[in-house]
Amino acid sequence: MDRLVDLLPELLDATYETLYIVTFSLILGGLLGLLLGTLLYATRPGSLFPNRPVFAVLNVIVNFFRPIPFVILLAAVQPLARGIGIPGIGANFGVFAITIASLFAISRIVEQNLLTVRPGIIEAARAAGASRARILFRLIPREALGPLVLGYTFIVVALVDMTAIAGAVAAGGLGEFAIVYGFKQFNPWVTWAAVLVIIVIVQLVQFLGNGLARRILRR
Amino acid sequence: MTLIRLSGVTKSFPATTKGGDPVVAVDDVSLDVAAGSITGIIGYSGAGKSTVLRLVNALESPTSGAVEIDGRDITRLRERELRALRGDIGMIFQQFNLFDSRTVAGNIAYPLEIAGRPKADISARVTELLRFVGLADKARSYPEQLSGGQKQRVGIARALATDPRILLADEATSALDPDTTREVLALLRRVNAELGVTILVITHEMDVIRSLADRVVVMEAGRVIEDGSVFDVLSAPQHPATRRFVASIIDEVPAGEKLQALRARHPGRIVTFRLRDGDGSQAEVFAALASHDVRFELIHGGINDIGGRVFGHLTLSLTGEAGVVERAIVAARTHAPLIEEETRG
Numbered sequence: 001m002d003r004l005v006d007l008l009p010e011l012l013d014a015t016y017e018t019l020y021i022v023t024f025s026l027i028l029g030g031l032l033g034l035l036l037g038t039l040l041y042a043t044r045p046g047s048l049f050p051n052r053p054v055f056a057v058l059n060v061i062v063n064f065f066r067p068i069p070f071v072i073l074l075a076a077v078q079p080l081a082r083g084i085g086i087p088g089i090g091a092n093f094g095v096f097a098i099t100i101a102s103l104f105a106i107s108r109i110v111e112q113n114l115l116t117v118r119p120g121i122i123e124a125a126r127a128a129g130a131s132r133a134r135i136l137f138r139l140i141p142r143e144a145l146g147p148l149v150l151g152y153t154f155i156v157v158a159l160v161d162m163t164a165i166a167g168a169v170a171a172g173g174l175g176e177f178a179i180v181y182g183f184k185q186f187n188p189w190v191t192w193a194a195v196l197v198i199i200v201i202v203q204l205v206q207f208l209g210n211g212l213a214r215r216i217l218r219r
Numbered sequence: 220m221t222l223i224r225l226s227g228v229t230k231s232f233p234a235t236t237k238g239g240d241p242v243v244a245v246d247d248v249s250l251d252v253a254a255g256s257i258t259g260i261i262g263y264s265g266a267g268k269s270t271v272l273r274l275v276n277a278l279e280s281p282t283s284g285a286v287e288i289d290g291r292d293i294t295r296l297r298e299r300e301l302r303a304l305r306g307d308i309g310m311i312f313q314q315f316n317l318f319d320s321r322t323v324a325g326n327i328a329y330p331l332e333i334a335g336r337p338k339a340d341i342s343a344r345v346t347e348l349l350r351f352v353g354l355a356d357k358a359r360s361y362p363e364q365l366s367g368g369q370k371q372r373v374g375i376a377r378a379l380a381t382d383p384r385i386l387l388a389d390e391a392t393s394a395l396d397p398d399t400t401r402e403v404l405a406l407l408r409r410v411n412a413e414l415g416v417t418i419l420v421i422t423h424e425m426d427v428i429r430s431l432a433d434r435v436v437v438m439e440a441g442r443v444i445e446d447g448s449v450f451d452v453l454s455a456p457q458h459p460a461t462r463r464f465v466a467s468i469i470d471e472v473p474a475g476e477k478l479q480a481l482r483a484r485h486p487g488r489i490v491t492f493r494l495r496d497g498d499g500s501q502a503e504v505f506a507a508l509a510s511h512d513v514r515f516e517l518i519h520g521g522i523n524d525i526g527g528r529v530f531g532h533l534t535l536s537l538t539g540e541a542g543v544v545e546r547a548i549v550a551a552r553t554h555a556p557l558i559e560e561e562t563r564g
Contacts, residue, residue: 129334129381
């Protein structure tokens with residue numbers, strides 16, 4: 001317990017690091033995932049810009065990367081990170097690895113949520129004279145916004161989880177704090193303190209996401 | 220004046236299974252729709268009527284044949300021109316297809332935004348349309364807060380936003396209860412009568428055709444099998460499929476089990492007279508029968524009114540001495556065609 005009090009500054013730093021990694025990987029992975037997911041949605045057969053080869057290639061890429069366990073991917077992308085000038089440890093490596101890992105999951109979630117827009121809605125917009133691009137970039141995201149917000153909320157929680165795992169290979173954050181100061185020094189108080197902070201972050205994100213989605217869906 | 224013309228239009232879709240034959244949804248259909256008319260296309264699901272509707276606003280393009288709107292072949296238009304064309308053709312749907320993320324006013328404004336109208340014009344037009352469909356108080360509601368009938372009225376207002384000359388109705392009342400269906404049909408009649416909009420409606424319900432259309436086109440397996448005024452088709456359907464549709468709303472001349480049941484209850488001679496828009500006089504038929512010593516009873520049939528023209532058939536059971544009954548029938552049939560005569564059972 002006393003040890004935990006001593007470690008408070010480290011806990012704060014770790015919390016900050018976790019938030020940093022989650023925020024930036026959400027921005028990068030979130031945007032890239034949105035792009036990839038929209039491409040998957042748009043090029044699938046029968047969609048707005050059906051393109052079998054493009055869809056097939058994207059589909060294979062996503063299916064290739066998505067099942068790779070994150071711990072393994074984390075190690076696998078280390079040389080790649082160094083190759084583009086990011087140190088193989090630390091918060092920025094965490095952002096790099098999590099962005100790669102999450103963008104494929106995010107793209108699937110985006111694709112699935114866009115698919116919830118009924119084909120009839122698209123037909124009505126087409127019948128009103130809307131262009132395919134306008135439907136894809138303006139109407140569909142708006143119509144699918146509620147489920148998209150819930151999807152992204154789910155993703156943020158998953159990112160916090162990934163951050164903790166990344167901590168195991170010294171990417172920083174609460175995961176590293178829990179392992180280095182708690183687990184390895186046999187101090188459950190310290191481990192649980194990290195867990196508690198993570199729970200608070202997750203609850204907060206879930207609460208905000210649910211609230212936002214409710215406002216969009218129920219109005 | 221012809222506003223919509225399909226000439227020898229065929230539309231086939233790629234086979235659903237590998238190596239299968241392409242699916243021919245529309246098979247050599249030719250169709251003229253006059254400006255200002257309400258034309259109904261009826262058929263069972265898979266008859267191709269839905270595809271025909273989508274050929275008119277180029278949501279589908281024909282495999283062969285020409286689709287002309289107001290004399291212009293739209294199959295040659297570029298995508299940009301097609302979008303302008305679609306903006307001038309309204310469409311309503313069975314499932315309404317309103318944008319859930321937009322308010323009622325936002326839904327109606329959508330085609331106007333697409334057309335790039337100024338904001339002030341849009342809001343004036345939306346107000347006008349809301350009043351026309353009787354939803355002035357719902358401008359700020361969301362579709363999920365509306366009943367089915369209200370949703371379809373919003374759909375109609377949205378379809379009319381750009382002042383189109385043509386309105387396409389895709390099973391527009393099939394998801395509604397009978398009362399709401401009547402309301403929506405009445406609104407569509409107003410759209411036609413007050414705004415002069417040409418309406419092309421597809422349905423599988425003959426009742427919708429009877430109460431809305433002036434002309435009916437019957438489709439089966441991608442082909443037009445019957446085409447004529449609603450009165451003509453309902454009063455004298457030619458094709459078996461058409462007869463089935465007509466039988467769904469109009470009592471047919473009794474046959475089969477129905478006739479067996481009537482015979483079992485009525486010992487007399489059963490005859491059916493056809494009355495069709497002046498072709499046959501009910502009063503004279505009854506007068507002729509009454510002047511003979513026969514007792515007659517109306518056991519089946521009825522009179523239908525299609526846009527002020529009447530037709531129907533009366534099935535009577537006649538009892539009396541055989542020779543007298545025979546003379547009564549001979550006298551009566553000079554006043555109305557006898558379309559079926561049953562000998563004493």
